[in-house]
Amino acid sequence: MLLSSRITIAIAFGVFGLAAQNLEVLQLRPNFYMIAGAGGNIGFQVGVDGVVVVDSGSAASADAVVAAIKKVTPQPIRYVINTSADPDHVGGNIKVAKAGQTLFTGNGGVGLATNFLGGGASILAVEQVLTRMSGPSGKPSPFPIDAWPTETFDQPRKYMYLNGEGIEILHQPAAHTDGDAIVFFRRSDVVVAGDVFDTTRFPVIDIARGGGINGEIAALQKLVDTAIPSVPIVSREEGTLVVPGHGRICDQLDVVDYRDMVTIIRDRIRDLMKQGLTLEQIKAASPARGYVRRYGSDTGAWTTNDFVEAIYRSMNEKVQ
Numbered sequence: 001m002l003l004s005s006r007i008t009i010a011i012a013f014g015v016f017g018l019a020a021q022n023l024e025v026l027q028l029r030p031n032f033y034m035i036a037g038a039g040g041n042i043g044f045q046v047g048v049d050g051v052v053v054v055d056s057g058s059a060a061s062a063d064a065v066v067a068a069i070k071k072v073t074p075q076p077i078r079y080v081i082n083t084s085a086d087p088d089h090v091g092g093n094i095k096v097a098k099a100g101q102t103l104f105t106g107n108g109g110v111g112l113a114t115n116f117l118g119g120g121a122s123i124l125a126v127e128q129v130l131t132r133m134s135g136p137s138g139k140p141s142p143f144p145i146d147a148w149p150t151e152t153f154d155q156p157r158k159y160m161y162l163n164g165e166g167i168e169i170l171h172q173p174a175a176h177t178d179g180d181a182i183v184f185f186r187r188s189d190v191v192v193a194g195d196v197f198d199t200t201r202f203p204v205i206d207i208a209r210g211g212g213i214n215g216e217i218a219a220l221q222k223l224v225d226t227a228i229p230s231v232p233i234v235s236r237e238e239g240t241l242v243v244p245g246h247g248r249i250c251d252q253l254d255v256v257d258y259r260d261m262v263t264i265i266r267d268r269i270r271d272l273m274k275q276g277l278t279l280e281q282i283k284a285a286s287p288a289r290g291y292v293r294r295y296g297s298d299t300g301a302w303t304t305n306d307f308v309e310a311i312y313r314s315m316n317e318k319v320q
């Protein structure tokens, strides 16, 4: 379809006796690749400045991810950008960063010692990702310090210009969590969306970590606004590519459908709440009907009822 080439990387973890791990590496653009099968989807841009990686996948896949990137390019990894603090997106941070080399040392650097950041790549995320990964003070951190972002920001838009293109990192407050970012590579015309957009299920709205339904819809709207479909010549399979947190490569129209789906379910729940129904009554009324077969689940970490409840709770908080 949209994909010009596919390379499958198989790495066997003989030392630990784990089964061989199959990652799929997809070339989306001349200098932009996606890795699937390592937890959350990973995007990476390559060029003369080095490699910019968006998300590092799960910890268990980190060696395979590093091998996959090295198979594509000998250039050093310069940046790891995290789209949230989820383990399937930051779990590989330590190994992927350590396999790289920050831009700020060595020849052409700004005179910092070569062991700056332990010699590894910089890890960039919104401030809240560091807060989540370091944990409340006085308690053990959920992630070791080497996995934490080395560079954070709290403005709505952070930008860089590397490998001949502008890169925008757009904070989406209160969506999947309070620390989501979508990353837009302007010349490649690829957006890496993180878990605000998950084509394998209803979006995970993590109320306990600052997520919310209206922020989720706003984040989806931001993706719609950032991406451009193939118009007026719709028969071409062109347009901005959107890499979801999980699932297949998408275009703007896929995001429009997903945004509409989430909005319809939100509106149904809002109407039922206005009628005075309880959460249990709302669940029984199946507000996600029509979408359950595609996105729903009765079991696992994120069920249809979990999604309905998260919408209910975030609307309830808003009312109070």
Ligand SMILES: [Zn+2]
Pocket: 039, 040, 086, 088, 089, 195, 245, 246
């Ligand atoms: Zn994820």
